[in-house]
Amino acid sequence: MGHIRQMTAAALLVLALSACTGGTPDPAGVPAGAPAGASASAAAVSLETGTDVGNGRPTVSHDGLMVRRRVVIAVHPAPEADLAAVRTRLEQAAAASGVVLSNISPDVLDPAILEHIVPELIAALPPERTREDADQLAGLAFGPEGSYAAVEHVHVASVLVHDLQFTVASPDPAALAESIAAEGILSDALGNYATSLDGGALTVSYTGPLLSDALVDSVRNGMARSAGVDPGNVALTPRSATGEGVDLSQEPEPAPEPTEDHSGHDDAGH
Structure with missing residues (x-):
């Protein structure tokens, strides 16, 4: 597509139309692949959650199948654009193409x-989808450039x-989920997450920016504290x-944030 600028992001992650925290979502608010009965909230995610923002890739030892590649579409709207209308066009194009x-x-x-x-609007395609699929979808939604x-x-x-599951046994998983939500443990550390209650256990599912080892530990510590284990x-x-x-x-480091030279212009052009 002529209007689509391909970019190689060294930090790979899940498609999303908007960010949300744990709670009760609308149908689009539950991350793709979440377990049956999963939930997520409609509260906005702070850009300070998930990764160590501004410091490149965090220290991550949980990789392998816990880290996945995803293709995302990030929309740069025009000033004063009706973002809801832009979102609707993308959602309709996705539905027509059989893309979730x-x-x-x-x-x-x-x-x-x-x-x-x-981006005020960023969406992730399913794991099996490619850049070409994303190009076609954006073209279907917005047409040629301009x-x-x-x-x-x-x-x-x-x-x-990161594509993670945290699971802890509990005699009352529903009450445990409510306690954790009230304390804000997961919202602070993860932003986006989904929960499922099954077989005497609470499972928290997360697909989002790479988490540092410290953030992973904070999630486990918080869940354990609430569960009394x-x-x-x-x-x-x-x-x-x-x-x-x-x-x-084996992955290259993400491209650094541009720095300003003495003339006040960015070193890296856009």
């Missing part, structure tokens, strides 16, 4: 891209996301045991 879009934080994008645009006045341009990026009893596993994971030791 899921929520994700803009933090999945490279710092260099975020310096240029912090033909839809509400959109200045569209970025398509391949990003890295040792953090070692909070199991950490991939959301799926199938597919292709990512060895982060």
